[in-house]
Amino acid sequence: MSNVSQQSVTQFEQVSVVKAANVYFDGKVTSRTVLFADGTKKTLGIMLPGEYEFGTDVKELMEIIAGSLEVKLPGNEAWISINGTGEFIVPAHEKFQLRVHQVTDYCCSYL
Structure with a gap:
């Protein structure tokens, strides 16, 4: 798990949102x-x-805001469990796997 923490941020100010999902x-x-x-x-x-399974173009910080999942990061054999909140970093040009157990709310930052 990363020591990078932005979870205290609950609202973003002065942003633009792309309408298309x-x-x-x-x-x-x-x-x-x-x-x-x-x-x-x-x-x-x-x-x-x-x-x-997702692939990255750039380095990503995935913040789990709520939910339950397991993630398998590149180069690791073990799955990491996140229940509630947590975060992980995925390097650029890599793939990672997720097993989502409950509806999961997330924020992905492109680093």
Whole structure:
């Protein structure tokens, strides 16, 4: 797990939101893109129970706001459990796997 913590942030100020949803896995994972004045972006989304594999273009910080899941990070054989809140970092150009057990609310920051 990462020591990077932004979980105390509950609201983003002065942002733009892309209206069109990002929809994956037949609608079981969705998110909205939030754009910041400094050029950075985040996505806020929901994952329904299921098993998923994602790939990254850039380094990502995944903050789990609420839910229950397991994540298998690149280069690791063990699954990491997150119940409630937590976070993990995925390097650029890697794949990671998720087993979502309960509806999970997340924020992804592109680093």
